[in-house]
Amino acid sequence: xxxxxxxxxxxxxxxxxxxxxxxxxxxxxxxxxxxxxxxxxxxxxxxxxxxxxxxxxxxxxxxxxxxxxxxxxxxxxxxxxxxxxxxxxxxxxxxxxxxxxxxxxxxxxxxxxxxxxxxxxxxxxxxxxxxxxxxxxxxxxxxxxxxxxxxxxxxxxxxxxxxxxxxxxxxxxxxxxxxxxxxxxxxxxxxxxxxxxxxxxxxxxxxxxxxxxxxxxxxxxxxxxxxxxxxxxxxxxxxxxxxxxxxxxxxxxxxxxxxxxxxxxxxxxxxxxxxxxxxxxxxxxxxxxxxxxxxxxxxxxxxxxxxxxxxxxxxxxxxxxxxxxxxxxxxxx
Amino acid sequence: xxxxxxxxxxxxxxxxxxxxxxxxxxxxxxxxxxxxxxxxxxxxxxxxxxxxxxxxxxxxxxxxxxxxxxxxxxxxxxxxxxxxxxxxxxxxxxxxxxxxxxxxxxxxxxxxxxxxxxxxxxxxxxxxxxxxxxxxxxxxxxxxxxxxxxxxxxxxxxxxxxxxxxxxxxxxxxxxxxxxxxxxxxxxxxxxxxxxxxxxxxxxxxxxxxxxxxxxxxxxxxxxxxxxxxxxxxxxxxxxxxxxxxxxxxxxxxxxxxxxxxxxxxxxxxxxxxxxxxxxxxxxxxxxxxxxxxxxxxxxxxxxxxxxxxxxxxxxxxxxxxxxxxxxxxxxx
Numbered sequence: 001x002x003x004x005x006x007x008x009x010x011x012x013x014x015x016x017x018x019x020x021x022x023x024x025x026x027x028x029x030x031x032x033x034x035x036x037x038x039x040x041x042x043x044x045x046x047x048x049x050x051x052x053x054x055x056x057x058x059x060x061x062x063x064x065x066x067x068x069x070x071x072x073x074x075x076x077x078x079x080x081x082x083x084x085x086x087x088x089x090x091x092x093x094x095x096x097x098x099x100x101x102x103x104x105x106x107x108x109x110x111x112x113x114x115x116x117x118x119x120x121x122x123x124x125x126x127x128x129x130x131x132x133x134x135x136x137x138x139x140x141x142x143x144x145x146x147x148x149x150x151x152x153x154x155x156x157x158x159x160x161x162x163x164x165x166x167x168x169x170x171x172x173x174x175x176x177x178x179x180x181x182x183x184x185x186x187x188x189x190x191x192x193x194x195x196x197x198x199x200x201x202x203x204x205x206x207x208x209x210x211x212x213x214x215x216x217x218x219x220x221x222x223x224x225x226x227x228x229x230x231x232x233x234x235x236x237x238x239x240x241x242x243x244x245x246x247x248x249x250x251x252x253x254x255x256x257x258x259x260x261x262x263x264x265x266x267x268x269x270x271x272x273x274x275x276x277x278x279x280x281x282x283x284x285x286x287x288x289x290x291x292x293x294x295x296x297x298x299x300x301x302x303x304x305x306x307x308x309x310x311x312x313x314x315x316x317x318x319x320x321x322x323x324x325x326x327x328x329x330x331x332x333x
Numbered sequence: 334x335x336x337x338x339x340x341x342x343x344x345x346x347x348x349x350x351x352x353x354x355x356x357x358x359x360x361x362x363x364x365x366x367x368x369x370x371x372x373x374x375x376x377x378x379x380x381x382x383x384x385x386x387x388x389x390x391x392x393x394x395x396x397x398x399x400x401x402x403x404x405x406x407x408x409x410x411x412x413x414x415x416x417x418x419x420x421x422x423x424x425x426x427x428x429x430x431x432x433x434x435x436x437x438x439x440x441x442x443x444x445x446x447x448x449x450x451x452x453x454x455x456x457x458x459x460x461x462x463x464x465x466x467x468x469x470x471x472x473x474x475x476x477x478x479x480x481x482x483x484x485x486x487x488x489x490x491x492x493x494x495x496x497x498x499x500x501x502x503x504x505x506x507x508x509x510x511x512x513x514x515x516x517x518x519x520x521x522x523x524x525x526x527x528x529x530x531x532x533x534x535x536x537x538x539x540x541x542x543x544x545x546x547x548x549x550x551x552x553x554x555x556x557x558x559x560x561x562x563x564x565x566x567x568x569x570x571x572x573x574x575x576x577x578x579x580x581x582x583x584x585x586x587x588x589x590x591x592x593x594x595x596x597x598x599x600x601x602x603x604x605x606x607x608x609x610x611x612x613x614x615x616x617x618x619x620x621x622x623x624x625x626x627x628x629x630x631x632x633x634x635x636x637x638x639x640x641x642x643x644x645x646x647x648x649x650x651x652x653x654x655x656x657x658x659x660x661x662x663x664x665x666x
Binding site: 051052053054055056057059060084085086089090163164165166167168171211213214215217218219220221223225226229230233241242243244245246247248249250251270271272273274275276277278282283284302305309 | 384385386387388389390392393417418419422423496497498499500501504544546547548550551552553554556558559562563566574575576577578579580581582583584603604605606607608609610611615616617635638642
């Protein structure tokens with residue numbers, strides 16, 4: 001099954017303006033890459049036609065509900081054509097909302113539109129279809145051009161991946177490790193992971209979401225008043241992108257305390273993008289632990305943010321939310 | 334000259350608590366690495382003793398003023414011992430505030446405290462001193478353990494560098510290229526750059542700073558009201574960490590317009606961390622250009638934030654600020 005949501009993979013260049021606009025339908029996409037027919041019989045459906053910077057949590061919910069309706073279908077897997085800009089945010093949400101989903105899902109994008117010679121649309125679609133048919137796995141994966149070889153495609157765990165380059169075709173990377181699977185130029189599937197993507201094999205859809213979560217990147221000169229503003233506007237959880245092992249400056253202690261007194265969930269990640277938060281090494285980290293900040297290990301800031309929106313929507317109180325945040329549901333740690 | 338500001342490089346483990354606390358003085362540091370004496374006669378002075386997550390723009394100004402007082406001294410170069418967490422923010426500020434500074438400056442940190450066997454403090458100090466004495470260059474550099482070899486040290490341009498790993502010794506990387514210089518295990522200096530670090534050779538200190546700048550990382554579910562809050566609290570400039578080539582969602586257009594009407598400077602960078610912002614490829618980018626957002630090329634979000642604080646402090650109006658933001662002063666582009 002191919003679901004199209006828009007993005008460059010479903011777009012062509014407008015030769016009048018020179019800009020790229022979303023245009024192709026899911027079946028156009030299917031027809032544009034005739035090789036797909038040899039890999040599988042693919043049904044196609046357009047969910048919406050948006051660049052991914054315009055996708056919002058409501059769109060995530062629509063995709064999740066559509067997937068949920070296909071949970072008991074005969075499809076071997078599901079392809080989602082998606083813009084690359086926020087693909088890793090969407091893949092994170094689907095990973096939590098559809099934990100244990102019975103068939104594999106591949107989000108596929110392209111960095112160059114499909115009518116350009118340098119387009120990676122066909123390669124990514126072919127590799128993703130092959131992966132879905134042959135990998136015999138479960139999980140939400142982001143399937144894109146790999147860095148090291150011009151014909152190699154990487155299948156990244158949907159909760160561990162980040163867009164790290166604005167323009168090159170191999171823009172996505174699995175943080176802190178190798179991609180879960182590699183599709184070689186001869187369409188062989190190499191498996192790099194030992195563990196299952198979902199930590200619980202039972203399908204357990206929890207599709208609610210509450211977006212009252214803020215992402216705060218700490219930096220010198222950060223005005224603590226901004227945190228007070230967040231509390232006042234009804235924010236229920238803050239994901240900090242701290243420095244290094246998970247720090248914010250001493251100037252933040254008072255507002256952190258205040259946020260805690262207002263029962264906000266406070267999670268710590270690192271703006272270093274790679275490595276693991278460790279708040280016991282330095283005095284400052286210990287102070288922040290005492291103030292009630294929860295270290296989020298090696299979870300990326302983006303995945304942490306999305307998980308917090310999901311956990312806030314699917315828990316009754318702050319304690320339950322914290323438990324969900326620290327439970328490894330879909331290889332996010 | 335060795336100036337100490339604190340950080341792990343100037344710290345030791347407290348064996349009672351197991352935590353690392355800042356303790357060594359600049360002269361202790363000098364004495365702790367006797368090899369330094371063979372490279373140069375080093376005077377030492379403690380400016381302050383803080384972990385770098387606690388450093389604020391006021392501290393940057395103090396360092397800049399101290400350096401400015403040494404501009405006409407006989408020193409061959411200046412070492413600044415500094416915590417690694419916000420080292421790249423400090424190096425950015427010094428690069429703009431002290432454009433054309435006549436002698437080279439090396440910020441040196443360590444990822445492991447100097448009384449630990451795995452410490453990189455001595456290696457980094459020795460390499461940085463050698464670099465200052467022998468490189469015959471000008472500029473603000475960040476000198477830290479390199480990734481690829483256990484004895485190689487990288488000298489990164491102070492405006493192009495990012496801490497990309499929470500814990501490993503080679504945590505820093507030059508974005509979009511190689512480090513400006515490499516110090517080999519035999520203390521030879523390899524030069525990787527063609528151009529001078531400072532684009533104008535005249536020393537032109539402009540040390541003012543205005544911190545009314547916010548860094549906004551856009552993501553699905555970002556609440557546009559937060560931008561209204563920023564305008565209301567007196568924010569004068571926003572640096573967006575957009576998605577991909579420099580996008581924010583359509584939900585942001587109205588508040589972006591409002592911010593522009595309030596005469597805020599609006600700059601666009603990418604959360605992809607590598608590559609170049611290009612806002613003419615997609616409709617959404619073009620819309621944002623029309624709304625008055627300034628694309629900041631390949632400048633990192635962190636450097637853009639610091640430069641905006643500096644440009645706001647050193648310009649009379651928004652037009653002048655924009656000119657400064659787009660002028661390549663210290664290899665930030």
